[in-house]
Amino acid sequence: MSNSSLITHLRHVDVAMPNFAEQRTFYTELWGLTETASDSGVSFLAAEGSPEQYVVRLREDTQKRTDLLAFGAATAADVDTLATRLVTQGVRLVHEPKVLDTPGGGYAVRFFDNEGRVVEVSADVTPRKHRRIEARESIPVRLSHVLMNSPTPEATVAWYIKHLGFRLSDTMCVGGRGEIMWFLRCNTFHHSFGIVRGPHAAFHHASFEMRGVDEFMRGTGRMKRQGIERLWGPGRHRAGDNSFSYFLDRAGNTVEYTTELEVIDEDTWHPHVFDLKDPANADQWGTADEMNEFIAAKSHNDIDPALFVAPPM
Known part of the structure; x- marks a missing residue:
């Protein structure tokens, strides 16, 4: 159902x-x-x-x-x-x-x-009074998407599709090594959620939408000037067609500035499989360093110690 x-x-x-x-x-x-x-x-x-x-x-x-x-x-x-x-x-x-x-x-x-x-x-959550983000104002407009690491990604993707009705937008693979990342949607944004193949269940990254490319670059630059560890970017993904700059927060979680996430037509969309062996699938602009095992390991994060343990609030 x-x-x-x-x-x-x-x-x-x-x-x-x-x-x-x-x-x-x-x-x-x-x-x-x-x-x-x-x-x-x-x-x-x-x-x-x-x-x-x-x-x-x-x-x-x-x-x-x-x-x-x-x-x-x-x-x-x-x-x-x-x-x-x-x-x-x-x-x-x-x-x-x-x-x-x-x-x-x-x-x-x-x-x-x-x-x-x-x-x-x-x-029935009361909406918060919000405002228009102005030009050159390099702060997040909204939470764009969240991805999670999974040691059993195929089963986890199937669970979210079966029980919560998410739809598969696109998948990433690495040559003959198979699929490693699944992008799932619950509305017309290309993805609000996703699963990454990892060694254990853990937080992968949270992404925050900026007003536009200029604000995205200003935010990226601010993080760089403040000495915040930058993992990857700036660049532009193929899947979702969004820009990306990834950083580590103070607990070692990966957070991303992004903008221009693709909005899809539900009636005509068909999922793609993008092979990361082609560097343009990871970064269309070619401005980010090549993805490597170091970057991937950072976003694998620490093992979540509280699976099947509800938070206290």
Whole structure:
């Protein structure tokens, strides 16, 4: 049974780490997010151009972990429908649909995916008053997409397609070594979510959309001048046709500035397989260094210690 109409968009990604204060400073003073709410050891961070109450939640913990991935649904009835379908399909819930006490409120169900990540789907969250990002203003407009590492990527991609109705947009491969990256969509953006073949389940990267190429380059330059470790970029991918500059945050998570992510026509789109043996498939511009094992290993990240363990909030 298809759930394709129930997931509308990506809302936020929630992460935990021991060095909370350092992370909070990175995202507010350097990366360009705005803290809209906070409590002891918790910070809710919004993108100025987005109606989402927050796009990143930071939480202090003794362990570095991904707390959850949050997606939107159109109505509370859709959340209930999805919850019923998940239970029928044998998916383990973290909690039944209920009213949220996070900024903006709402109504949500939480559940574990096949590898133990926590996923939340919510509706009726009060939109945040946001604003137009001005020319040359190099701060994120919105959270664009999140990718996760998986040691069983084919099964994980199939799980998200079966249970949440995601659609496959494109796949990356490396010659005869097979497929390594899958881009999944829940609306007309080329991808809001994706899976990367990796040695273990972990956060791969979160990407933030900028106003345009000029703002993207200004943000890239600001990170460089501040001495933030740059992994890869600037360049422009083939799959999704978006620009990219990847950096490491203060907990060693990969974060990306991007812009101009492709918007696709659902009626005519057919998935492609792009081979990274052709360097133009990784970077159409040819401005980024060649992808190598060092860069890939950094984005493999640390093993997530909290699979099938729900976060405390």
